[in-house]
Amino acid sequence: MTDPISSHRDGEVLVVVSNNPPVNALGQAVRAGLKREIEAGLADDGVKAIVIRCDGRTFFAGADITEFGKPPQGPSLPETLDAMEASDKPVVAAIHGTALGGGCEVALACHYRVAVPSAKIGLPEVKLGLIPGAAGTQRLPRLVGAEAALPLVVGGDPISAKKAQSIGLVDAIVSEDNLEADAVAFARSKIGQPVPRASEDTKNQDGVRDPDIFDKFRASQARKIRGFDAPNAAIEAVKAAGELSYAEGVKKERELFMKLMTGTQSAAMRHYFFAERAANKIDDVPGDTPLIPINKVGIIGAGTMGGGIAMNFLSAGIPVTILEMQQDALDRGTGTMRRNYENTAKRGRMTDEAVEKAMGLLSPTLNYDELADCDLVIEAVYENMDVKKQVFARLDEVVKQGAILASNTSYLDVDEIATATRRPGYVLGMHFFSPANVMKLLEIVRGKETRKDVLATVMQLAKKIGKVAAVSGVCPGFIGNRMLSPRQQQANALIMEGANYWDIDDVLLEFGFPMGPFQMGDLAGTDIGWHRDPSKIETIRDALCAKGRFGQKAGKGYYDYDEARNRTPSEETKAIIADFAKKEGKPQREISKDEIRERLLYPMVNEGAKILDEGMAQRASDIDVVWINGYGWPLYTGGPMFWADTIGLKTVVEGLEKHGLPVSDYLRRKADAGEKFNR
Numbered sequence: 001m002t003d004p005i006s007s008h009r010d011g012e013v014l015v016v017v018s019n020n021p022p023v024n025a026l027g028q029a030v031r032a033g034l035k036r037e038i039e040a041g042l043a044d045d046g047v048k049a050i051v052i053r054c055d056g057r058t059f060f061a062g063a064d065i066t067e068f069g070k071p072p073q074g075p076s077l078p079e080t081l082d083a084m085e086a087s088d089k090p091v092v093a094a095i096h097g098t099a100l101g102g103g104c105e106v107a108l109a110c111h112y113r114v115a116v117p118s119a120k121i122g123l124p125e126v127k128l129g130l131i132p133g134a135a136g137t138q139r140l141p142r143l144v145g146a147e148a149a150l151p152l153v154v155g156g157d158p159i160s161a162k163k164a165q166s167i168g169l170v171d172a173i174v175s176e177d178n179l180e181a182d183a184v185a186f187a188r189s190k191i192g193q194p195v196p197r198a199s200e201d202t203k204n205q206d207g208v209r210d211p212d213i214f215d216k217f218r219a220s221q222a223r224k225i226r227g228f229d230a231p232n233a234a235i236e237a238v239k240a241a242g243e244l245s246y247a248e249g250v251k252k253e254r255e256l257f258m259k260l261m262t263g264t265q266s267a268a269m270r271h272y273f274f275a276e277r278a279a280n281k282i283d284d285v286p287g288d289t290p291l292i293p294i295n296k297v298g299i300i301g302a303g304t305m306g307g308g309i310a311m312n313f314l315s316a317g318i319p320v321t322i323l324e325m326q327q328d329a330l331d332r333g334t335g336t337m338r339r340n341y342e343n344t345a346k347r348g349r350m351t352d353e354a355v356e357k358a359m360g361l362l363s364p365t366l367n368y369d370e371l372a373d374c375d376l377v378i379e380a381v382y383e384n385m386d387v388k389k390q391v392f393a394r395l396d397e398v399v400k401q402g403a404i405l406a407s408n409t410s411y412l413d414v415d416e417i418a419t420a421t422r423r424p425g426y427v428l429g430m431h432f433f434s435p436a437n438v439m440k441l442l443e444i445v446r447g448k449e450t451r452k453d454v455l456a457t458v459m460q461l462a463k464k465i466g467k468v469a470a471v472s473g474v475c476p477g478f479i480g481n482r483m484l485s486p487r488q489q490q491a492n493a494l495i496m497e498g499a500n501y502w503d504i505d506d507v508l509l510e511f512g513f514p515m516g517p518f519q520m521g522d523l524a525g526t527d528i529g530w531h532r533d534p535s536k537i538e539t540i541r542d543a544l545c546a547k548g549r550f551g552q553k554a555g556k557g558y559y560d561y562d563e564a565r566n567r568t569p570s571e572e573t574k575a576i577i578a579d580f581a582k583k584e585g586k587p588q589r590e591i592s593k594d595e596i597r598e599r600l601l602y603p604m605v606n607e608g609a610k611i612l613d614e615g616m617a618q619r620a621s622d623i624d625v626v627w628i629n630g631y632g633w634p635l636y637t638g639g640p641m642f643w644a645d646t647i648g649l650k651t652v653v654e655g656l657e658k659h660g661l662p663v664s665d666y667l668r669r670k671a672d673a674g675e676k677f678n679r
């Protein structure tokens, strides 16, 4: 292997360069090379300053995550950085791309930081269930203050070079195309001056003067960080930076870091990091498959779903033609899209110009012929096979050859839809999740005949519009809804057997889901699909609707709601359920939360096993990606399949058997062999 670290001289300045594609992760060879070159520079009297820079697309993007969980190999990053910071020769970090995690910590240990305007800097360790582990939590607050450090360390989102300069994290912004020369000139201007060291700075005293900032920050993030261990550890570490000496603070950081590193949450979140990237790859579709250019998109249906889907493309700068059958539906749909954009602008997350730019790319129409030159058309009409087939037959007639035709169906057979066209190779499913402009997941449904270039194009397009994509084969409900179905069946069965419906919601909330099925039912409206005849009571939902319990919008559904939409369990609903169960001859009993949890979640794992066995998902981790991004499965458990691996497949099988629930052959085989879903 070639040495990833090299150096060259520019007069009195030593330039140390890392070249470790793709992202200059700080693996063992990089750390060893850095240590060697820096030590050599510090020992060489001819060297008066050092610049550290990276080749390729980015400055160090952090520690090498593939090394985590393996025995550590020296030199450690902190020892190299401490020696460097202690020197009297100015050391300058020259940043482009993304200086993340350990990369940001390298920069913090340098005496100065210069960055190109497009650079981004951040400490994303919390997203891996960790906190910075090379003194980032101790140097950053000292350099920029605890208040400015908290969102970076606890939130994990990177900031722009400009923002970094405004908080004192970057000393100078240099020209985009001349980084090395500008950094060398900057370093030269500092030769002979006393060096500033982040570890000795005192801006962290803001947190000592006003210790409330930590609790206030925690409260402001309460919803986002619920259930996660790392954000609280991050707050603790930043607080410690103000209370302890630097050496003590570093020790505290290490303790917190090691505890997280050996815990299940970080293992789960690291699994997810690689799962998301793996999901983007299709085993038999080569990475260099030629793509079909997508310059214009058509959407059929301007309802909630069609409008939300359209917004994804408009926001990415891709023109959209949206089609409806009636003018008033078209006007309503485009009006909603505009209002959604304007609300985003009101919240400061978009400029007014950006709203106009996005809406300016939208062409509403009632005429199919205007879709003729689209490169991709996505159908988002209601779920009915005959209607979908009619739409696809019509599209096949009017839309140019070579264009992709996609269905947003969440359940129907994409292969059957494709038979309505003469181009089944260009047909696939693009299953967006509501609200489609917000939800991250895009389930891409690969039909029997879907061409490889069509798949590759849509995968790449998903990335462009900011979605996380996962591929499913054609089966009822694909990956996501297919696994939701046994959970819903169990939820319904449990309340018929006497479980409290609020216990079912609470079990899922405690597990980490944002909401349970009955809360969801109330939010969506219990009257969705209701026949509107109060005398005809065939389901619990019918019984609720007969009493006007239509959900949140009516102030009562499964739950009673107050003005602020807080829910309380309803005696009336409990009685409705008990009456219904009696009528059906179902005996009632007390049901524990443990039983509820097992009966809700284990059948999902079993369905996931069947999906894998049938080849409907390429890999177990794709299922995890679907459930985390589309259905709120808690990230810190790694998704249903990783979670099952963590608790043991044998436990899942035994649980299913205990409750008299089916166990698939595949799950049983894996459990008997002591294997896991994820390798």
Ligand code: 3HC
Pocket (backbone or CB within 6 Å): 022, 023, 025, 058, 061, 062, 063, 064, 065, 066, 077, 098, 100, 101, 102, 103, 105, 124, 125, 128, 131, 132, 133, 134, 136, 274, 277, 278
């Ligand atoms: N370690 C190992 N591999 C990494 C990596 C890392 N830190 N970061 C990225 N990679 C790999 C990816 O797995 C991917 O591999 P693949 O091509 O085989 O799938 C490849 O590099 C390219 O990554 P992306 O597809 O994500 O490329 P993008 O251009 O979309 O994004 C990025 C680049 C913004 C740098 C993004 O990769 C990223 O966010 N990386 C993780 C950054 C991070 O979390 N750093 C903190 C690490 S923890 C740490 O530093 C601890 C320290 O405090 C001690």
